[in-house]
Amino acid sequence: MRIDHKLQRIQVDSFEISDELVYRFFISLPENERETALLRAIRIGVLATMEDRFSAFLSKTTDDLGVQLENLKLLFDMKQEIFHKTAIKGVAAENDILEFLETYIDNFHLGDVVSLSGTSKGLLKNNKTGDILAYVGGENSGKKVAIECKFDKSIKLGDVDSLDIASNKYDTAWSQLLETTVNRGANASIIVFDKTLADASIQRSVDGVSYIDNIGFICIIDYEASDYHNLAIAYNFARRLALRKDGKNIEVDFVNMLIQRLLKDIRDIQNIEMLVKNNIKNNLQILKNIEKSLLSIEFNQQYLMKYLEDGYLSKVDLLDFYQREEIRAKYKLISKEIESLGNE
Known part of the structure; x- marks a missing residue:
C-alpha cells in the first residue's frame, strides 16, 4: 500500500481478503456494482474506526447508506447473535x-x-x-x-x-x-x-x-x-x-421469601432507573427542539431584517433561505453537544 501525499490518494496494487461476512455481502451484488460498494464500504469502515462506536454506527445505515448496507448491518447483527449463542455455552x-x-x-x-x-x-x-x-x-x-x-x-x-x-x-x-x-x-x-x-x-x-x-x-x-x-x-x-x-x-420458605423481597426491590430500582433514563432522553429531545426553534427564529429574523433594509431578496438569498444549510450545520453541532450531556 502506498500513500500519495500530493494527490491525497491511497494506492493498493492488489489484495485478497478471506472473510465470510465480506464474501456474502459482495456475492449478493451484481458484478457492475461491486467496485462502487467496495469503495463505499472502505469509507464506512474508516468512519466507524474513527468514531470507535462500530455497533452504534451501523445502526444508522438504514437511513443513511441504503438497502445494501442495511443487509451488511443485518449480517453483522446475525454474527453477533451467533457469537453470543455459542460463547454462552463455553x-x-x-x-x-x-x-x-x-x-x-x-x-x-x-x-x-x-x-x-x-x-x-x-x-x-x-x-x-x-x-x-x-x-x-x-x-x-x-x-x-x-x-x-x-x-x-x-x-x-x-x-x-x-x-x-x-x-x-x-x-x-x-x-x-x-x-x-x-x-x-x-x-x-x-x-x-x-x-x-x-x-x-x-x-x-x-x-x-x-x-x-x-x-x-x-x-x-x-x-x-x-x-x-x-x-x-x-x-x-x-x-x-x-x-x-x-x-x-x-427455614427454606423464609429464605426464599427474603430472596423474593430482594428481587422485588431490585426490579423496582431497575424500573425507576428506566423511568429516569426515559425522562433524560425526553428532556434532551426538548432541549434539541428549543435550540432548533431558537435557531429558526434567528435565521428568519436575519432574512426579515435584510429584506426590510434592502427592499428585496436576491435569488441567491431565496435559495439560501430555502435550503437553510447554515442553520442545519449549526443545529447538527448543537445537537451533538446536547447528546453528549446524556453520556455524562
Missing part, C-alpha cells in the same frame, strides 16, 4: 461470571478468593463438575462456595417428584448442585442458568433465584444483557450459609 460465560464475582467481592470488601475450576478434577473420580470455586474469607478459611454454569436447554429441574428409576441417567439442576457440592467439597453450591436457555421446568419453578434445602441455589441470569444481580443475591446467601457455625435447620 469458557467465555464462565470467565464473564468470574469477572463479575471478582468485581462484586472487591466492591464490598468481602475478602473472598474466586477462581476457575472447571478444567481440573475434583474429589469424585474423573469428575470436573463445579466451574468456579470461591474461598469465603480467603483461601485458608476452609469455607467454599462452588458454582456450576449450565447454559444448556437439556438441563431440567429434576426435583425428587420427577425422578423415574426406569429412565436413563441424565443431568438435572438438582443432580448438578449435589454433584458440585460433593466434587468440590463445598459448604454451599449455586447452579447458574441463562434466561434464554433455561428449560421450561426451571423457568416455572425459579423466579430469578431459589433455594432448595440441603441442595443449593438455582440462579437465572441475563447473560446477553450482562445482568448478574440474581447471581449477586444467590452468592451473598450462599457465602453466609458457608460461614454458619451451628447446624441449626434453615
Whole structure:
C-alpha cells in the first residue's frame, strides 16, 4: 500500500481478503456494482474506526447508506447473535461470571478468593463438575462456595417428584448442585442458568433465584444483557450459609421469601432507573427542539431584517433561505453537544 501525499490518494496494487461476512455481502451484488460498494464500504469502515462506536454506527445505515448496507448491518447483527449463542455455552460465560464475582467481592470488601475450576478434577473420580470455586474469607478459611454454569436447554429441574428409576441417567439442576457440592467439597453450591436457555421446568419453578434445602441455589441470569444481580443475591446467601457455625435447620420458605423481597426491590430500582433514563432522553429531545426553534427564529429574523433594509431578496438569498444549510450545520453541532450531556 502506498500513500500519495500530493494527490491525497491511497494506492493498493492488489489484495485478497478471506472473510465470510465480506464474501456474502459482495456475492449478493451484481458484478457492475461491486467496485462502487467496495469503495463505499472502505469509507464506512474508516468512519466507524474513527468514531470507535462500530455497533452504534451501523445502526444508522438504514437511513443513511441504503438497502445494501442495511443487509451488511443485518449480517453483522446475525454474527453477533451467533457469537453470543455459542460463547454462552463455553469458557467465555464462565470467565464473564468470574469477572463479575471478582468485581462484586472487591466492591464490598468481602475478602473472598474466586477462581476457575472447571478444567481440573475434583474429589469424585474423573469428575470436573463445579466451574468456579470461591474461598469465603480467603483461601485458608476452609469455607467454599462452588458454582456450576449450565447454559444448556437439556438441563431440567429434576426435583425428587420427577425422578423415574426406569429412565436413563441424565443431568438435572438438582443432580448438578449435589454433584458440585460433593466434587468440590463445598459448604454451599449455586447452579447458574441463562434466561434464554433455561428449560421450561426451571423457568416455572425459579423466579430469578431459589433455594432448595440441603441442595443449593438455582440462579437465572441475563447473560446477553450482562445482568448478574440474581447471581449477586444467590452468592451473598450462599457465602453466609458457608460461614454458619451451628447446624441449626434453615427455614427454606423464609429464605426464599427474603430472596423474593430482594428481587422485588431490585426490579423496582431497575424500573425507576428506566423511568429516569426515559425522562433524560425526553428532556434532551426538548432541549434539541428549543435550540432548533431558537435557531429558526434567528435565521428568519436575519432574512426579515435584510429584506426590510434592502427592499428585496436576491435569488441567491431565496435559495439560501430555502435550503437553510447554515442553520442545519449549526443545529447538527448543537445537537451533538446536547447528546453528549446524556453520556455524562
